[in-house]
Amino acid sequence: xxxxxxxxxxxxxxxxxxxxxxxxxxxxxxxxxxxxxxxxxxxxxxxxxxxxxxxxxxxxxxxxxxxxxxxxxxxxxxxxxxxxxxxxxxxxxxxxxxxxxxxxxxxxxxxxxxxxxxxxxxxxxxxxxxxxxxxxxxxxxxxxxxxxxxxxxxxxxxxxxxxxxxxxxxxxxxxxxxxxxxxxxxxxxxxxxxxxxxxxxxxxxxxxxxxxxxxxxxxxxxxxxxxxxxxxxxxxxxxxxxxxxxxxxxxxxxxxxxxxxxxxxxxxxxxxxxxxxxxxxxxxxxxxxxxxxxxxxxxxxxxxxxxxxxxxxxxxxxxxxxxxxxxxx
Numbered sequence: 541x542x543x544x545x546x547x548x549x550x551x552x553x554x555x556x557x558x559x560x561x562x563x564x565x566x567x568x569x570x571x572x573x574x575x576x577x578x579x580x581x582x583x584x585x586x587x588x589x590x591x592x593x594x595x596x597x598x599x600x601x602x603x604x605x606x607x608x609x610x611x612x613x614x615x616x617x618x619x620x621x622x623x624x625x626x627x628x629x630x631x632x633x634x635x636x637x638x639x640x641x642x643x644x645x646x647x648x649x650x651x652x653x654x655x656x657x658x659x660x661x662x663x664x665x666x667x668x669x670x671x672x673x674x675x676x677x678x679x680x681x682x683x684x685x686x687x688x689x690x691x692x693x694x695x696x697x698x699x700x701x702x703x704x705x706x707x708x709x710x711x712x713x714x715x716x717x718x719x720x721x722x723x724x725x726x727x728x729x730x731x732x733x734x735x736x737x738x739x740x741x742x743x744x745x746x747x748x749x750x751x752x753x754x755x756x757x758x759x760x761x762x763x764x765x766x767x768x769x770x771x772x773x774x775x776x777x778x779x780x781x782x783x784x785x786x787x788x789x790x791x792x793x794x795x796x797x798x799x800x801x802x803x804x805x806x807x808x809x810x811x812x813x814x815x816x817x818x819x820x821x822x823x824x825x826x827x828x829x830x831x832x833x834x835x836x837x838x839x840x841x842x843x844x845x846x847x848x849x850x851x852x853x854x855x856x857x858x859x860x861x862x863x864x865x866x867x868x869x
Contacts, residue, residue: 544588547595548628556634556667557626560802565779567600567616569771577764578620579604585613585651587644589629589637597637598628603652612658613645621768623691623809623845624862625661627668638671642679646869657867660688661846664861676867684866690848692857693841700832707856715855718821719828725820727789731829734784737777743784744773747796750812757812769798769810776800787826795822797830805841806834827855 548564560566574582582602589597606612607619615625629637645651662668669685676683697703704712722729734743748766752758761769776782783799783806794817800807813823834842844852846862853859 544595548598551595551598551630552628554630555626555628556631557624557628557663558803559624559626560776560781560800560807561617561622561624562600562626562628563775563779565775566622566772569768569775570617570622572771573764573768575618576621576768577762579614579618581605583652586616587641589640596629596633597641599637599641600628603654606656606658608658610658611653611655613651613654613656615659615661617661618658619660621765623661623689623807624663625659626663626666631667634667634671638668638675642675655868657865659865661862662865663691664863666863669863669865672865672867679869682868684868686864687861688864689846689862691844691846691860691862692848692852693843693860694831694855694857696831696835696840696842698835698838700835703831703835703856708854711854711856715824715828718824722787722789722820722822722825725789727820728791729787729789729820729825731785731787731826734777734782734786740774740777740784741770743786744770746786746793747784747798747812750793750796750814751810753813753815757810773798783830785826785830787822787829789817789820789822794820795826797826799830801839804839805843806830806839807843808845824851831855 545564552558552562571584574580579602582604585601585603587599587601588595600616601613602616603613606614617625664687673683704715734740748761748769752761773782773784781800781802783801785797785799786793787795792814794814796812797808798810800809811823831842844857
């Protein structure tokens with residue numbers, strides 16, 4: 541995949557789905573660990589379309605048995621750790637690209653004997669979906685689409701006070717109160733973003749340690765998944781879109797957010813908390829600082845990615861939905 545990096549990312553930049561989870565460096569890291577061990581038997585089935593010498597479409601696929609046990613072609617990044625996925629193609633090229641893709645997938649003798657395209661984590665409004673359904677109907681294949689995850693996101697105004705004025709009054713006062721209490725605590729509260737390459741590996745380890753204080757996240761962080769997280773952080777840092785943020789108190793890291801600062805938005809990927817600092821509401825305070833920073837630095841959106849946890853909506857997030865699309869021949 542490596543020689544494709546420049547062309548891949550240039551096409552992604554004009555694609556109908558310009559997402560950090562489709563960046564070449566992110567999916568290369570994902571493939572090294574097969575999604576942190578989620579798909580150990582995966583076989584790469586990458587399909588590229590060219591118009592003359594120009595790369596015009598990418599179907600980043602792999603073959604494996606899906607969760608239903610069917611021989612399937614899935615999108616690279618599926619399912620657990622890449623919140624949003626899609627094809628990589630200009631909007632106007634989608635009909636021709638998808639028709640050609642399905643022709644190739646049907647006729648190619650080089651592919652394993654797949655039975656279903658099983659594509660997860662597409663936005664419900666993705667232009668890929670109606671084209672995929674239309675192509676299935678043309679061929680007499682079955683098409684199914686089901687809602688899966690919630691994906692709440694906060695539109696930002698560019699001004700922190702204006703943002704706060706737009707959310708629930710009780711929540712607005714709570715955010716202000718907790719941030720003020722932390723600042724007045726005389727516990728040396730400050731927050732930082734990892735900027736130096738020399739500090740990156742140690743900070744990623746510190747982040748993973750904070751993550752692991754949550755029992756469910758500790759279970760999630762297998763050795764393969766830890767390696768995947770490290771690779772993803774290094775790839776994002778090297779390409780300028782990692783936002784690894786810590787809240788410190790009493791000289792120690794009390795809370796952390798692993799975000800992607802990509803395009804004009806913050807993508808909130810994961811978080812960690814030291815339970816000893818619950819009295820400071822360290823996670824909420826850091827989230828408040830990050831929202832303030834995002835407003836003051838011209839970010840247009842604060843995307844919480846997948847999950848319908850209550851706090852996201854209390855901070856003013858609006859809901860969207862993701863879908864799973866299945867095409868069976």
